Amino acid sequence: MSEGMELSMDKLREYLENEGVHPSYHRLKILEYLMNHRTHPTVERIHKELSKEIPTLSKTTIYNTLKLFLSKGIVQELTIEEKEMRYDADTKPHAHFKCMECGDVYDIALEFPNLEREMIEGHKVTECHVYLKGVCKNCLKRTGK
Ligand SMILES: [Zn+2]
Numbered sequence: 001m002s003e004g005m006e007l008s009m010d011k012l013r014e015y016l017e018n019e020g021v022h023p024s025y026h027r028l029k030i031l032e033y034l035m036n037h038r039t040h041p042t043v044e045r046i047h048k049e050l051s052k053e054i055p056t057l058s059k060t061t062i063y064n065t066l067k068l069f070l071s072k073g074i075v076q077e078l079t080i081e082e083k084e085m086r087y088d089a090d091t092k093p094h095a096h097f098k099c100m101e102c103g104d105v106y107d108i109a110l111e112f113p114n115l116e117r118e119m120i121e122g123h124k125v126t127e128c129h130v131y132l133k134g135v136c137k138n139c140l141k142r143t144g145k
């Protein structure tokens with residue numbers, strides 16, 4: 001889904017239906033969270049935040065929902081670090097910058113060719129990721145480096 005889209009529940013419901021996903025309450029809340037928090041949250045993070053509002057929401061439900069979203073191309077999965085799966089509702093090709101000080105992950109509007117679904121030297125590409133690592137602007141400011 002692209003940025004700047006209106007985030008009413010009706011719009012999200014319509015979006016899921018168009019993708020062939022039954023818009024259950026939990027699914028809508030998870031999608032809404034991802035659309036409103038462009039911080040590339042982990043399952044842990046989503047669970048921590050959403051369970052304040054929905055105490056019955058389990059990590060398994062979140063995990064299964066994300067897997068379903070993933071299979072429909074509604075979210076993309078980021079594995080910048082091993083064992084740390086993050087989720088992004090912006091499925092357009094863009095690069096990610098991870099701050100090694102605070103751990104935040106930023107979207108970077110870096111131009112790179114979208115190689116998905118292309119054949120390269122006889123190989124079929126199914127995913128294309130660009131990850132950058134360093135120190136984010138906030139941490140640079142904070143530490144005065
Ligand atoms: Zn930082």
Ligand SMILES: [Zn+2]
Binds near residue numbers: 088094095107
């Ligand atoms: Zn992103």
